Amino acid sequence: MNSPIVYDKGIFREAALNLLPEIYSPEKGIYHYRSMAKTNYRGYLKEDMVPLKKYFYVLRPLFSILWLEKYGTAAPIEFEKVLSLVTDNQILDEVNLLLERKKVSEEKMLAPAIPALNRYIENQLSRLEDIKVPKTDRNSEMEQLNGLFQAVLKNN
Structure with a gap:
């Protein structure tokens, strides 16, 4: 919609x-996005070589949670809108590089994992594990x- x-x-x-x-329900949205990010991270990005596209399957849900936490409304579909809430310049740089690589790479291309993004993802998943969302x-x-x-x- x-x-x-x-x-x-x-x-x-x-x-x-x-x-x-x-x-x-922002509460249900946060739990849904957290589960989606966790499942995709564990399923695709814990190897040395990973499908680059799968980073977006983890990052978009995590950024959508940032939206829910800030606005309490359904997150927009457009990736750029949820990305606008990320304040860490290193992560923004890595995501922008990833977007550029995605434009010129094959759909299922494998590449070395991106340590900075993996650390960010793990930190966010850890933070969200104990999140208390108002019902x-x-x-x-x-x-x-x-x-x-x-x-x-x-x-x-």
């Missing part, structure tokens, strides 16, 4: 976007989602 590419301009997208701030009261979310579903069915 947050994609800059709009595939459907019908009632569902507009109504769902209006509903999103009321039902989105949000979203008791009516299913009712609201069911109402949206029924409204879309009536209009189609």
